Amino acid sequence: xxxxxxxxxxxxxxxxxxxxxxxxxxxxxxxxxxxxxxxxxxxxxxxxxxxxxxxxxxxxxxxxxxxxxxxxxxxxxxxxxxxxxxxxxxxxxxxxxxxxxxxxxxxxxxxxxxxxxxxxxxxxxxxxxxxxxxxxxxxxxxxxxxxxxxxxxxxxxxxxxxxxxxxxxxxxxxxxxxxxxxxxxxxxxxxxxxxxxxxxxxxxxxxxxxxxxxxxxxxxxxxxxxxxxxxxxxxxxxxxxxxxxxxxxxxxxxxxxxxxxxxxxxxxxxxxxxxxxxxxxxxxxxxxxxxxxxxxxxxxxxxxxxxxxxxxxxxxxxxxxxxxxxxxxxxxx
Amino acid sequence: xxxxxxxxxxxxxxxxxxxxxxxxxxxxxxxxxxxxxxxxxxxxxxxxxxxxxxxxxxxxxxxxxxxxxxxxxxxxxxxxxxxxxxxxxxxxxxxxxxxxxxxxxxxxxxxxxxxxxxxxxxxxxxxxxxxxxxxxxxxxxxxxxxxxxxxxxxxxxxxxxxxxxxxxxxxxxxxxxxxxxxxxxxxxxxxxxxxxxxxxxxxxxxxxxxxxxxxxxxxxxxxxxxxxxxxxxxxxxxxxxxxxxxxxxxxxxxxxxxxxxxxxxxxxxxxxxxxxxxxxxxxxxxxxxxxxxxxxxxxxxxxxxxxxxxxxxxxxxxxxxxxxxxxxxxxxxxxxxxxxxxxxxxxxxxxxxxxxxxxxxxxxxxxxxxxxxxxxxxxxxxxxxxxxxxxxxxxxxxxxxxxxxxxxxxxxxxxxxxxxxxxxxxxxxxxxxxxxxxxxxxxxxxxxxxxxxxxxxxxxxxxxxxxxxxxxxxxxxxxxxxxxxxxxxxxxxxxxxxxxxxxxxxxxxxxxxxxxxxxxxxxxxxxxxxxxxxxxxxxxxxxxxxxxxxxxxxxxxxxxxxxxxxxxxxxxxxxxxxxxxxxxxxxxxxxxxxxxxxxxxxxxxxxxxxx
Ligand SMILES: [Zn+2]
Numbered sequence: 001x002x003x004x005x006x007x008x009x010x011x012x013x014x015x016x017x018x019x020x021x022x023x024x025x026x027x028x029x030x031x032x033x034x035x036x037x038x039x040x041x042x043x044x045x046x047x048x049x050x051x052x053x054x055x056x057x058x059x060x061x062x063x064x065x066x067x068x069x070x071x072x073x074x075x076x077x078x079x080x081x082x083x084x085x086x087x088x089x090x091x092x093x094x095x096x097x098x099x100x101x102x103x104x105x106x107x108x109x110x111x112x113x114x115x116x117x118x119x120x121x122x123x124x125x126x127x128x129x130x131x132x133x134x135x136x137x138x139x140x141x142x143x144x145x146x147x148x149x150x151x152x153x154x155x156x157x158x159x160x161x162x163x164x165x166x167x168x169x170x171x172x173x174x175x176x177x178x179x180x181x182x183x184x185x186x187x188x189x190x191x192x193x194x195x196x197x198x199x200x201x202x203x204x205x206x207x208x209x210x211x212x213x214x215x216x217x218x219x220x221x222x223x224x225x226x227x228x229x230x231x232x233x234x235x236x237x238x239x240x241x242x243x244x245x246x247x248x249x250x251x252x253x254x255x256x257x258x259x260x261x262x263x264x265x266x267x268x269x270x271x272x273x274x275x276x277x278x279x280x281x282x283x284x285x286x287x288x289x290x291x292x293x294x295x296x297x298x299x300x301x302x303x304x305x306x307x308x309x310x311x312x313x314x315x316x317x318x319x320x321x322x323x324x325x326x327x328x329x330x331x332x333x
Numbered sequence: 334x335x336x337x338x339x340x341x342x343x344x345x346x347x348x349x350x351x352x353x354x355x356x357x358x359x360x361x362x363x364x365x366x367x368x369x370x371x372x373x374x375x376x377x378x379x380x381x382x383x384x385x386x387x388x389x390x391x392x393x394x395x396x397x398x399x400x401x402x403x404x405x406x407x408x409x410x411x412x413x414x415x416x417x418x419x420x421x422x423x424x425x426x427x428x429x430x431x432x433x434x435x436x437x438x439x440x441x442x443x444x445x446x447x448x449x450x451x452x453x454x455x456x457x458x459x460x461x462x463x464x465x466x467x468x469x470x471x472x473x474x475x476x477x478x479x480x481x482x483x484x485x486x487x488x489x490x491x492x493x494x495x496x497x498x499x500x501x502x503x504x505x506x507x508x509x510x511x512x513x514x515x516x517x518x519x520x521x522x523x524x525x526x527x528x529x530x531x532x533x534x535x536x537x538x539x540x541x542x543x544x545x546x547x548x549x550x551x552x553x554x555x556x557x558x559x560x561x562x563x564x565x566x567x568x569x570x571x572x573x574x575x576x577x578x579x580x581x582x583x584x585x586x587x588x589x590x591x592x593x594x595x596x597x598x599x600x601x602x603x604x605x606x607x608x609x610x611x612x613x614x615x616x617x618x619x620x621x622x623x624x625x626x627x628x629x630x631x632x633x634x635x636x637x638x639x640x641x642x643x644x645x646x647x648x649x650x651x652x653x654x655x656x657x658x659x660x661x662x663x664x665x666x667x668x669x670x671x672x673x674x675x676x677x678x679x680x681x682x683x684x685x686x687x688x689x690x691x692x693x694x695x696x697x698x699x700x701x702x703x704x705x706x707x708x709x710x711x712x713x714x715x716x717x718x719x720x721x722x723x724x725x726x727x728x729x730x731x732x733x734x735x736x737x738x739x740x741x742x743x744x745x746x747x748x749x750x751x752x753x754x755x756x757x758x759x760x761x762x763x764x765x766x767x768x769x770x771x772x773x774x775x776x777x778x779x780x781x782x783x784x785x786x787x788x789x790x791x792x793x794x795x796x797x798x799x800x801x802x803x804x805x806x807x808x809x810x811x812x813x814x815x816x817x818x819x820x821x822x823x824x825x826x827x828x829x830x831x832x833x834x835x836x837x838x839x840x841x842x843x844x845x846x847x848x849x850x851x852x853x854x855x856x857x858x859x860x861x862x863x864x865x866x867x868x869x870x871x872x873x874x875x876x877x878x879x880x881x882x883x884x885x886x887x888x889x890x891x892x893x894x895x896x897x898x899x900x901x902x903x904x905x906x907x908x909x910x911x912x913x914x915x916x917x918x919x920x921x922x923x924x925x926x927x928x929x930x931x932x933x934x935x936x937x938x939x940x941x942x943x944x
Contacts, residue, residue, distance in 0.1 A: 011636070015391045019702055020479050020709035023637055045716065052394050052712045072338050073374050075419050096400055155342045156724075195747070247341040287340040288374040292367060292720030297752065300480075300713040304745075310480070311745050317752065324721060324740045326753030 006030070010100065014054050025307035026054065032306040033057045035118065037110050037126040038064075039090055041073045041286035042153045045295020046125055046302075047094060048075075053303050057102040059121070060094075062087040063109040073288055115140045123147040123302055130239050131206050138163055138202040147305050148202070151298045152234070154244060155283040156321035158294035159231045161206065163199045164305045164312055170194055171310050197314045200332035205315065208236050209263040218268055225329045226275035227318040229268070233261045234283060247284045254280045282321045293319060297326065335422065339376030343727060348376070350730045354446040355379040359432050359461055361408040362386065363710050364475055365451035366398040367719030373416040373423060375723060380416075381445070383428040383437070384409040395712035433460045433801055439849050442468035447729055449722055450474045455500065459768075459799040460848065462487060462495035466769055467849035471729045473737075475722050479709045480744035482718040484725055486737035486759070489769065497763035499872075512545040514602055518687055518695050522703050525682035526668060528588065529675060531570040532579075533656050533666040542570065542588070544596045549863075551599035579657040581650035585614040589685055609689045617646040617685070636698040642688055645681040652678040670705030679704050717742050717753070735759060765873050767798075773852045778859035778870040781836050787826040789835075790815050797871045798852065800845040807833075808840040808853070817846060830856070 006026060011018065018026050032055045036047055039060045051058060064070070066081045066089050076090035087105035095103050110126075111133060118124060118140050124147070126134060134150050141148045141163065151160035170192050207218060237257055238244055245253040257280045265272050297317055304310045316329040339348040356377055358368055361384040372380055386408045388399045398415040399408070407429035417425055430436070433456070442448065442464045450472060452458050458474065465472040465487065472487040474495055487494055510516070511524050527540035545551075577583050593611035597603065640648065655674040660666055668675045680697040683704075687694045701707065721740050728736045738756040745752055767775040777793055784792075794803045794815070802817035814833055816822040825833060835841065837858040844851050857875075861868055 012390050014394050016707070016710045017394055017712075019698075019707060020711055023698075048397055049712045049716060052397060054394070068336055072336050072420070075370055075374065078418070097397055099401070155340075282342050285341045287342060289371045289720040289723035292371055292716050292723075293753075296713040296716035296720065299716075300711075303713070311747055313745060313752065319753070320755075323755045324724065324753060325751065325755050328745070328750040328752065 010054065013100075017053065021303075021307060021309045025303075025309040028307045029303065030054050031056055032122040033059070033120060034302065034306075035059045035061060035121040035124045037061045037124065038128045039074075039076070039086060040064075040070060040128060041288065041291045042151060042158070042294055042298075043125075043127045044074045044076050044090065045291045046127070046151075046299050047090075048097060049295060049299030050302055051094060051098045051101050051103075053299070054098065055101055055306070057104065058094075059104045059106055060087045060090065061106045061108065061110055061113070063107055073286060073291075118146060119144040121146050122306055123149070125298065125302060126150040127152060128244075130242075131208065131235055132239070134161075135203050135206065141165075142201060149298055149301055149305070150202075151294055151317075153286050153290050153294050154234045155285050156287055156290055157227070157230060157234070157279065157283055158290050158319045159227070160294065160298050160301065160313070160317045161202065162301060162305070162313065162315045163202050163205075164197065164315075165199055167197045167199060167305065167308075167312060168194065169197070169304065169308050169311055195311060197312060198333070199315050202332075204332035206232070206235070207267075208232065208239070209267045224270075224274075224331070225318055225327060227320060228316065228329050228331060229261070229264055229270070230275050230279055230283075231316075231318065232264050233257055236260045236264065245280075245284055250284065253284075257283075279321060290319070290321075293326070337376060338374060338420070340727075347727060347731050350446075351376050351727065352378055354730055355444060356381070356726070357442070357445045357448045358382050358451060359448065359457070360384055360451035360453065361396075361398070361412040362392070362451060362453055363395045363712075363715040364477060364719050364722070365408075366396045366412060367716050368449055368451055368475075368722050369398065369412055369416050370419065371719055371723040372726075373419045373425075378423045380423065381426040381428070382409045382412055383430055383432050384412070385429070385431045395710055395715055397712065432457055435802070435847055437464070438847055439464065439467045442470055445470055447726055448472045449726065451719075451722075452476075456799055458495055460801065463768060463799075463845075463848040463850050465489075466494055471734070473722050473725050473729065475718050477710065477714040477718050477742070479711070480714055480742070482714050482742040483739060484718055484721040485739040486725055486729060486734060488729075488734055490762075491734045491759065493760040493762045494766060494769040496768040497760075497766040508539075508541075509545050509548040509550065512541065512543065513548050513551070513596060513599070514606060515686065515690050515692060516606075518683065518692055518699075519703050521683040521686040521690070521692060522679065522695075522700055524686055525679040526704060528682055529656075529666075529668050529678055532574050532584075532653075533660050534668055535665045536569065536571060542592075544592055544599070546599070548599065548602070551601050579653050581653045582614045584653060585617070585646065585649060588682070589613075589617075589689060593689055607691050610691075612642070612685070612689060614646065617642050619643075637696050639694045639696050640681070640684060642685065645684045645688075648677050648681040649685065652681065670701055670707070676701060676704070714742060721753075767852060767873050768850070773850070774855070774873065775852060776855045776857055776872050776875055778857045778872075778875075779830065780860050780869070781830040781856065781858045784830050784869070785827050786814060786822075786830065786833060789830060793869060793871065794843065797869075798843075800843065800850070800852075801847050802845060804844045804846065806842050807835070808842050810834075814841065 006023060010030070014026055034050060034055050034057065036043055036058060039047055039062050047058065047060065064086045066077055066084050066086050068082055070086070071077045071079065071082050076093040081089035085107045087107045091103060091105055110129065118137065124137060124141060126137065127150070138148055142165065145165060147164045149160055149162040152158065172190050173193050174190050234245070237260055240260070241256070245257065258277060261272065265274060301312055304312045313328045314330050315333070316331055317326060318329055319326045337348070339351045343351070354377060356372060356379065358365055358372070358380065361369065361382050365382070365384065369380065369382065384407070388396070388403045388406055388408055388411065390404055393399060393401065398412045403411045409427040409429050413425045413427035417423070448461065448465050448470055450458060450461055452461070461472065466489045469489050473484065474487055475484045476482060486492055506520060506523060510520055511527070515521050515524065524542055528542045530537060530540050531542055574584060590611045590613045593609050597608055597611070652674045656666065656678060659674070666675070670676055676697065680700045683700055684694045725737050738759050740753055740755045742753055743749070743751060762769055764770055767773045775798070779789065779793065790803065794800045794805070803815060804813070804817050805815040806813050812834070813822055814825060814835065830836070835856055837856065839856040841854040841856060842851070843854055859870065
């Protein structure tokens with residue numbers, strides 16, 4: 001679909017959101033081509049929200065087969081989907097959310113994709129992949145001016161990490177002008193303010209022990225939100241074990257997590273009290289309402305990144321599993 | 334064997350509480366759909382849904398349990414079918430009904446472990462608040478508006494209730510501003526809606542559109558108003574319009590030329606204002622290019638562009654003609670933002686008036702937002718808030734109430750790191766709350782000489798105090814003033830309060846059986862003095878009436894703001910008003926973070942906004 005001329009049908013369907021972000025944003029959305037890598041608990045929440053928002057196309061890249069465990073927490077799947085290729089199995093229900101979006105299923109392994117596969121997209125979203133793939137994608141994205149956001153849910157904890165390159169955005173601000181005329185109060189006008197955020201490359205953000213990345217990039221570690229280090233610990237667990245922590249091996253996995261934490265706090269020269277070990281207990285499984293929260297936050301960042309409307313999160317979002325505060329943390333800039 | 338859907342991080346005890354819980358979801362709109370999905374996928378097995386609404390196309394961008402083929406069907410019914418598709422093994426019951434109906438009494442509420450509100454209006458929220466207090470069932474209240482939202486637990490004896498803090502009232506505009514001295518687009522839009530009602534709608538003397546010669550500002554030094562010299566027609570606008578058979582040229586010249594000429598004679602009004610410039614039909618229709626009024630599919634040209642004066646005049650004439658035909662054979666038309674001729678008429682008239690008063694003209698799209706009080710709604714905010722609702726539900730089921738402090742979703746700002754901001758502790762109940770305190774008490778200020786018993790019941794007890802079917806007796810005298818039994822006190826309806834011995838100092842005992850709510854009302858005789866004084870007032874402490882003004886101009890719902898920005902090391906705070914915040918004009922230094930409490934969806938009719 002072209003960026004021009006939103007039809008009356010679209011205007012009616014998207015009315016309530018156009019009233020929030022404006023028609024120009026809607027036109028940019030409907031020109032956007034989005035790649036989603038992995039459509040599991042968190043992925044299906046993200047897919048739902050961006051399909052509803054009215055993008056041009058969504059490609060779902062997922063090489064897994066549907067398990068019973070996956071089926072019960074993924075609203076795009078039914079019992080009949082079990083054993084089938086996930087990317088294909090989600091198509092009917094995903095498409096029914098918004099018939100105007102072109103949806104493509106791709107069942108290949110993302111690691112085996114050629115670099116040029118990724119060039120065609122406006123933005124790439126990843127969930128549940130290892131850090132080396134995220135960093136590899138980031139390099140490809142940077143060359144091709146494709147935006148990237150990566151997110152995960154570990155139990156009650158969730159986060160996202162974005163590289164929106166040199167991102168320009170606009171936001172509306174209401175200004176009150178003092179009124180010269182009598183007692184009728186002041187006059188308000190809405191002005192558009194332009195801003196820019198220069199995102200750091202992700203190899204300056206996701207730094208683990210035993211990697212070749214530059215240690216110079218580690219700055220201000222003491223003042224960091226402790227949950228950033230919980231995020232690194234969980235990601236490193238996945239990098240080392242090829243899976244997330246599992247409740248069936250809870251005791252062993254917590255021991256592994258503690259060892260990883262130790263090496264991370266050593267690298268960053270911080271105290272182990274930066275976050276409580278008890279948070280590991282909260283990090284098992286993909287909790288559906290937490291997926292809903294992260295899916296909402298990540299989809300909103302995608303919408304903002306594509307439409308250049310409203311300030312984006314720079315560059316990490318961390319959901320506190322205890323207080324439910326959700327905060328921005330700027331790392332690597 | 335069935336796989337366990339309950340989150341493994343919850344622990345055995347909590348997981349069985351989830352499986353045993355019976356949950357009521359009130360509202361299957363934007364937040365409701367998301368909440369229901371989360372419940373069905375999190376192992377809840379017994380869910381009831383109640384919603385009065387049917388599905389509309391403009392719901393489909395976020396109410397994802399519904400699809401195009403469902404438009405027109407009841408939300409509760411379709412929501413039930415869809416979540417049973419996610420998990421066919423659970424029990425889901427749907428009610429296509431209003432939660433304020435008499436059928437859903439305290440005993441109905443008592444059967445639930447937890448009530449989750451996903452409503453779009455304050456009256457229903459107030460009602461469910463009272464029902465949950467009466468049944469002593471924990472309630473999780475939620476709402477979104479644009480990018481913002483909030484989630485809050487309400488539990489009798491533990492937290493504040495939904496009505497503990499007075500809510501800011503809708504912005505009102507003085508009659509003289511609307512009729513004589515508009516200065517913002519909204520003033521002209523309100524005027525245009527009044528004009529619609531004067532010509533085609535239900536007649537309402539409070540919606541006069543002609544110049545107001547009683548405007549105190551217009552009075553000359555010797556105190557004379559212009560009433561005696563004016564040429565204001567004594568017959569009603571409607572009558573006159575019918576006499577001239579809705580001739581568009583004559584109507585146009587009356588409202589946009591003659592009335593404006595008359596306004597210009599009130600010279601005092603224009604001493605410090607730019608005077609309006611009257612415009613005649615002939616002038617408006619020759620001004621600029623001759624534009625065709627036609628429907629086309631390009632929204633940018635029809636709805637997003639500001640129409641020329643010429644086009645406004647053409648649309649005015651065309652819609653007057655259409656509406657006149659619609660009116661024939663009926664008593665009156667009801668204005669609706671989704672009804673095209675009515676919406677076009679209001680857009681045209683508001684813009685012509687704006688042009689006359691040198692106010693910025695608006696597109697049809699923006700006019701519709703203001704005229705229909707549309708609160709924008711997006712899928713992502715609803716998803717985030719609904720996720721928090723169910724996380725709170727896990728804790729509330731375990732009676733971990735102290736871990737359920739309110740959480741606010743905010744539009745991301747350059748000046749804060751917070752997207753989700755949680756209160757540090759629960760908000761405590763207001764000890765003199767007229768709903769949840771042990772002996773609820775409130776003062777009302779009414780004109781006891783003129784207000785009838787029926788008006789008292791409708792305007793004060795039902796609209797202001799949100800009762801459904803009140804019984805009222807004179808304290809200590811056993812005189813029944815109002816009975817909830819049909820017809821029992823009909824004879825009192827048209828009596829004034831004085832005639833029923835309800836005077837200054839009278840105490841009334843009110844009882845709403847459905848809400849299990851008893852309230853003592855102290856009656857204060859009060860007469861509106863200034864033209865724009867309210868007709869009546871309601872307050873626990875009379876002093877609160879003064880404070881109310883401050884709340885209106887300040888914090889969103891009068892709550893003390895947790896200061897979350899303390900730890901941020903970046904920029905200093907600035908005065909900034911986000912566009913979606915209805916509390917614009919706020920004098921507070923720090924940006925207010927609580928979202929407006931009327932939520933997810935649609936509309937408060939604009940009529941409430943006026944006086
Ligand atoms: Zn209360």
